[in-house]
Amino acid sequence: MTERNGSDPHESAIDPSVWRGMTQSRMSRRHLLASAGTGAGMLGMSAVLAACGVKGATSSGGPKPAGGVGTAAWWAKQKSTKTVNFANWPYYIDVVKGKHLSLERFTATTGITVNYTEPIGNNMPFYAKIRTSLSAKQSTGYDIIVMTNNSPAIGYLIQFGWLTPLDQSAMTNFNKNAGPLVKNPSWDPHNKYTMAWQSGWTAIGYNSAIIKNPGTSVDILFDKKYAGKVGMMNDPQELGSVGLLAIGVDPATSTESDWAKAAKKLNQQRSDGIVRAYYDQSYIDHLKNGDTVVTQAWSGDIFQADLNSKYRDLALLIPNEGGMFWTDNMCIPMYAQNPRDAMTLMDFYYQPDVEAVVEYYDDYICPVPAAKQALLSPTGWAAKALKELAPEIGLPTSKTAGAPTVFPTPAYVKNSRPYYLYKSQEELTAWNNLFLPITQGA
């Protein structure tokens, strides 16, 4: 299962990647956060202070939503306020000359004004910031937030009753158009609380000029042949999951004794000198610079790197053991001021032509398979919007539509693995205590 992201066969007169290189106005959002990640310690610090004045929810089971929030009767009473506050990650929505075409389309068709902000650079620090409001039963100021399912943050939000159950009757487009990977997902059965914004894989990136035959297994990360040239991620969830895949265990159904075995395997990998370093988002630079030849990688980063002719040798391998599949989920925090309009906006993005515009910019896994057709033969508003975006993107829409990492083939879908869902605080602590020390050896 080694595919080159569909970028190879395209040989036009002028290499599209050259245009893209010259107009490098967009970056992979995760890559962009390389420096933000290192600065996050500061954020953590300020969060401490903030947390100190607040008592937090102390009951073990967490508070239950008051006043039947999220029930059909409650939703029936929610009226449109013609405004919605949307908090997302940076560089994660179509933008041309400072305008978000898809949001403008939303306002034009519904009359709802969107306050779109990009305050989320990292799940846990953002969660630490909003939980002070939530535990005080106050609005966070956001009606929609976007949280990744492989971070404990979203589990906490659900567990403590800090998310508003969605209005299942207002998900027409979602029910019609959502893809199998994001419909009824393991982390949120029946989409009670969340709808996907974008997804991606954590798989393996390698330099195909040096590694001619990467095989089909996650074992390549443990191959002594590449000792000192293997990059691993320092995020305990990512590291632990690949360790579990390597010992032949499906992370989602793993047990604590599996975790210990995986940690042993990863410790061995480190003491054998195979690992070059445990990286944050900067892993992609080290792969590009040749410091590593094979590394844990996010699918979108490899897709974007491949667009530049200089890095055409970088390839993505979704191993047979599986690629870890993560999703950034839109959800409505408790005490949101404009839940009705939030629902309207979330469902709006499940129209194929709207999602086509977002995907042309984003290049992660599209939650709406039908957007592929909309990208190939757009009509009406979408055709105009795609045309307006084109100079900014510098690529034909067919390239995005043809990428298996954007519109996964059935084989890719089959190889997608969900992350482990922590059932308790103790489990999370046990996990972190096993995998975090591996990344910070002395």
Add this chain to the structure above:
Amino acid sequence: MEQPVLADHAGGVTSRRPRARLTKVLAPYLLSLPAGLWLLALFLIPLVTMLSLSLQTCNLGTGACVMTWHWAEFGQQLSLYHGQFLNSFYYAGAAALIDLVISYPIAYWIAFYGGSKKNFFLLMLLVPFFVSFVIRTVVWNFILSDNGFILGSLKHAHLLPQGFHVLSTGYAVVAGLAYNYLPFTALPLYVAIERIDKTVLDAAYDLYATRRAAFARVILPLTVPGLFAAFLLTFIPALGDYVNQQVLGGTSNTMIGTVIQNAFQTLDYAAGSTLSAMLLGVALIGIFAYARVLGSRTIDEYL
């Protein structure tokens, strides 16, 4: 010394005494009020909060913390991470020493030969600070990458073995620290050298001292407190640094700053606070030792 004595003007003074005294008594407090409030709000409260958090037990999810006087946390963290503490000492110490060696000639030259351009040269020292600390460090990743401009060329010329690398080693971390904290050393050293009365050099030469002897027996001893201050001002921030190791380091040279950062990232505030408190304790010991050896007043003269 013709200080007027109060008794000479008894009449006038007595009539105004209560008010004058009140103002006199309050003046220093009023004057220090802004600074005092600043310290209280932005230094003392966070510090006490951190120390208190280090003894609390927190729920990672809700962030609710309960004071449990969990002293055992200190022992646990120390047994888990003493290696990372030691790394921090080695690297910060090495970086501070390297910086002293590099900045002494710079500071000396500016102080003695800078002439009217002194301020310009000092500004030059600070220019790198106009670019974000993290970005400057990340750029070294590109300069020193395995196949980059420097190492790639040397390998191509067969001056270095193919497997040679600088990044992901302790050396890279020390180099990064030394690079980033150089001004913290150079500026206090400059102050120390600049304040030397230049006529003492003339006196040394008049007494037939060679240039070398004048430096070794006059200049150097006079700058010793400055050297200590410069060392501490570099060593202490470098001790808690978490950027250089993460950007330039590898698998076995983690510094304690990284561990603290990871603790806060996973929202384990108790562990992070405990480690921070220990680091703070160590830094304080350094400062007290300095005060003991060289007197408590000298350090703030260089700040």
